[in-house]
Every structure is written in C-alpha cells, then in structure tokens.
Amino acid sequence: MIDSILNELRTPVFLVxxxxxxxxINSIGEEFFGHSANLIIGSSIYNLIPEDSPVSILxxxxxxxxxxxxxxxxxxxxxxxxxxxxxxxxxxLSFDSNQIIFQLSELTVSEMFQSQRINSKISxxxxxxxxxxxxxxxxxxxxxxxxxxxxxxxxxxxxxIKELTSLxxxxxxxxxxxxxxxxxxxxxxxxxxxEFLNVHEILNHCTRVAQNSFGSNIKYIESFDPSLPHIYxxxxxxxxxxxxxxxxxxxAASNTDKIKIKTSFNSDKxxxxxxxxxxxxxxxxxxxxxxxxxxxxxxxxxxxDPFISSKKEGKGLGLSIVAxxxxxxxxVIDVMSSPGLTNFIINFPLKKNK
Amino acid sequence: VQSKNLKNIIVVDxxxxxxxxISTALTRAGYNVKSSGTAAxxxxxxxSDFADILITDVGLPDGDALDVLPKLQNMxxx
Numbered sequence: 001m002i003d004s005i006l007n008e009l010r011t012p013v014f015l016v017x018x019x020x021x022x023x024x025i026n027s028i029g030e031e032f033f034g035h036s037a038n039l040i041i042g043s044s045i046y047n048l049i050p051e052d053s054p055v056s057i058l059x060x061x062x063x064x065x066x067x068x069x070x071x072x073x074x075x076x077x078x079x080x081x082x083x084x085x086x087x088x089x090x091x092x093l094s095f096d097s098n099q100i101i102f103q104l105s106e107l108t109v110s111e112m113f114q115s116q117r118i119n120s121k122i123s124x125x126x127x128x129x130x131x132x133x134x135x136x137x138x139x140x141x142x143x144x145x146x147x148x149x150x151x152x153x154x155x156x157x158x159x160x161i162k163e164l165t166s167l168x169x170x171x172x173x174x175x176x177x178x179x180x181x182x183x184x185x186x187x188x189x190x191x192x193x194x195e196f197l198n199v200h201e202i203l204n205h206c207t208r209v210a211q212n213s214f215g216s217n218i219k220y221i222e223s224f225d226p227s228l229p230h231i232y233x234x235x236x237x238x239x240x241x242x243x244x245x246x247x248x249x250x251x252a253a254s255n256t257d258k259i260k261i262k263t264s265f266n267s268d269k270x271x272x273x274x275x276x277x278x279x280x281x282x283x284x285x286x287x288x289x290x291x292x293x294x295x296x297x298x299x300x301x302x303x304x305d306p307f308i309s310s311k312k313e314g315k316g317l318g319l320s321i322v323a324x325x326x327x328x329x330x331x332v333i334d335v336m337s338s339p340g341l342t343n344f345i346i347n348f349p350l351k352k353n354k
Numbered sequence: 355v356q357s358k359n360l361k362n363i364i365v366v367d368x369x370x371x372x373x374x375x376i377s378t379a380l381t382r383a384g385y386n387v388k389s390s391g392t393a394a395x396x397x398x399x400x401x402s403d404f405a406d407i408l409i410t411d412v413g414l415p416d417g418d419a420l421d422v423l424p425k426l427q428n429m430x431x432x
Binding site for chain 2: 146
C-alpha cells in the first residue's frame with residue numbers, strides 16, 4: 001500500500017539506513033538517478049552523488065538533531081545529468097531517527113537563479129571583479145579615444161586616416177557602453193525609486209517604442225487582465241526589462257511576425273527562499289510569448305547567466321540584466337521554450353497600495 | 355613676447371595615456387603645458403612658479419592630490 005503511494009509521487013523519494021545505504025527508492029527516484037531500484041538498493045548513497053557533496057554532513061546533522069531540514073540547491077549531478085541541482089527535504093523517520101528519508105524536487109530556472117543569487121559567494125566576487133574591471137578599463141579607453149580624436153582633428157591627416165580613427169572612436173564607444181551595461185548589472189541602488197505602476201501602461205509604452213524601432217514589422221497581440229493590481233517596481237528599470245524581452249522576442253519572431261503579451265493573476269505562483277519558512281506568493285504575472293524557433297535546450301538552464309547568448313553578435317548581458325533587475329525588485333522570471341513557442345514569464349509579488 | 359599671452363598649465367595624471375592626450379590637446383590649443391604623473395612632480399612644478407592653471411587627477415601613486423593642494427595654496431598659483 002505505502003509502496004504504491006510512494007510510487008505515485010511525482011518527486012524522487014528514497015530512504016537510507018544508519019550506514020547511509022539506500023534501502024528504498026520510488027520509481028521516479030529510479031528515473032532520477034538513471035538506475036534501477038535493484039542496482040540502487042543496498043548500495044551506498046555516496047555512489048549516487050558527487051564526491052564533494054555535503055550530504056554526509058547533512059545526514060550527521062539530521063541524525064544528531066533528530067529534526068528534518070531542507071537544503072536548497074543541492075548538487076545531484078552525475079554523468080547523465082550534469083549541472084543538476086535540486087531542493088532536498090531530508091527528514092528522519094519518526095520511529096527510527098537513524099533512517100532518513102530524502103525527498104527531492106527539481107528547481108525551476110528562476111529558482112536556480114534565485115538560489116544562485118542568494119547563496120553564491122561567487123556572484124559577490126564576480127561583482128567586485130566587475131567593479132575593478134570598470135575602473136581599470138575606462139582610463140585606458142579614454143586615452144585611446146582621446147588620442148584617436150587628436151589624430152582625427154589634425155588638419156594634415158588624410159581621409160584614409162580619418163576613416164580609421166573614426167573606427168577607433170566607434171569601437172571604443174562600444175566597449176564603454178558594454179562596460180556601462182555590466183555596471184548596471186552590478187548596481188544594486190536602482191531599487192530606491194520604486195512606485196506603484198500600472199503595468200499595462202508600461203507595456204503599451206514599450207510596445208509603442210518597439211513598433212517605432214526594432215519591431216516595426218511585428219504584430220503585437222495583447223491579452224491583458226484589466227483587473228490586475230498595480231505592481232511595485234522601478235519604472236525605468238521595468239521599461240528597460242520589457243524592452244529587452246520584446247527585442248529578443250522580435251528577433252526570435254522574425255519569421256512569424258507576431259508576439260503575444262499577456263497579463264494575469266496567478267495565485268499558484270509561489271517561491272520559497274532558503275531563509276523563509278513560508279513560500280512567497282508572486283501572483284502578478286506578465287508573459288511575453290514569441291512563436292520563433294525556440295531556445296536551444298542546452299542553453300536553457302543558463303539563459304539568465306551573464307555572457308550566455310544564442311545570438312551571433314550577442315554579448316549575453318540582456319537577459320542577465322533582466323533577471324537581476326527583476327530579482328532586485330522582488331520579482332522572478334522563468335522561461336519555457338520549445339520549437340515554435342517561447343514564453344518568458346515574469347511574476348511580481350502583490351503589495352498593498354496604501 | 356607672445357608667450358605672455360599664453361596660459362601656462364600643469365597637467366597631472368598617473369595614467370600616461372590620459373596625461374599625453376590632455377597635454378597634446380592643450381598644446382595644440384596654444385597653451386604651454388608641463389606634466390607629471392606623481393604628487394611629488396606636481397609639487398615641484400607648482401613650486402617652479404610656472405603655471406597659471408593646474409589640472410590634476412585626485413588619486414596619485416605617491417599620495418592624494420587633495421592632501422598636497424592646501425600646502426601649495428600659499429604659492430602663486432592662480
């Protein structure tokens with residue numbers, strides 16, 4: 001009876017005994033590890049997880065405290081599933097605290113992103129590295145550009161030289177604007193100017209901008225929920241985020257000529273942050289949907305990381321600015337993509353407008 | 355005689371490329387320019403009573419320009 005209930009569960013569940021050997025695993029668990037129960041049961045848990053996994057420490061902690069714990073973003077990679085992180089509930093059996101149940105749930109892309117941002121010290125060191133780069137690169141760039149402007153303004157220099165110096169100017173400007181964009185990713189102060197905004201007005205504004213520039217040949221289908229409460233956000237940042245997503249969608253939609261923009265109230269959207277007991281509700285949902293070729297599957301898990309891009313000329317900064325900007329405003333972004341449909345889903349928390 | 359009409363400028367920046375670019379631009383515009391990459395050099399140039407104007411970066415390898423400036427204020431720097 002219990003066995004069949006456990007097998008019905010959609011999440012991997014397994015039980016380890018006092019020697020850390022697996023004594024039970026449900027069928028989703030078999031799929032998760034890519035081995036049959038026959039192979040897994042009786043063998044040590046450490047055969048299933050990466051060598052540097054903190055599971056042994058977590059097991060000790062659970063046995064000592066006789067209390068369950070939840071570990072966000074625990075590494076369960078193996079050869080078949082590289083870069084796999086899951087949320088693990090590790091709970092002792094009530095009648096024998098040496099035996100411990102693992103219940104795993106896979107993280108969505110946005111949860112991965114959240115946990116990365118919250119837990120990772122790497123992002124901090126990345127951020128200070130960016131600061132240093134800004135400082136160290138801007139001076140020599142100013143020198144290069146200044147020198148080339150001096151050559152350019154020299155009355156004696158001929159047309160060919162002026163063409164080359166203008167090239168130096170333009171390319172230096174490109175590097176400066178790239179550095180400025182990286183600085184934006186790093187900048188955490190944007191958040192001070194948040195206000196209650198009618199997201200439909202913002203979306204309309206962004207569509208108008210798109211219609212008059214990069215997306216003039218695209219049809220915009222709006223599916224708005226007029227009763228949607230105001231969202232609490234930084235206006236400029238929000239416009240930048242929507243424009244970024246619309247621009248991506250326009251580029252992806254080039255052969256289908258339409259983009260759908262949808263807003264709705266989704267009370268099911270909840271995210272738990274590792275430091276919170278109760279999951280936060282993020283019901284205010286905005287979707288930007290295109291019907292292009294979709295995002296390559298291998299790219300999808302890292303799509304919000306800096307320097308990841310599918311575009312030939314892409315810098316891979318657009319979506320990381322989008323994701324970190326939303327994260328700063330307490331919102332999350334998720335993406336679902338298959339050939340013919342890519343949906344970027346943004347969820348904002350509901351805040352009381354006093 | 356003509357140089358009396360020209361303004362004399364000291365340019366201080368530890369970044370050589372910035373220093374050279376600013377100096378060249380000012381020289382071309384008709385100014386007399388002397389430059390240095392250090393606070394000590396700046397001090398020497400100011401003391402030499404050459405300049406009418408000082409353009410300086412703040413952070414220099416051997417000290418902060420803002421620390422040196424008050425000590426130079428008594429001098430004939432316009």
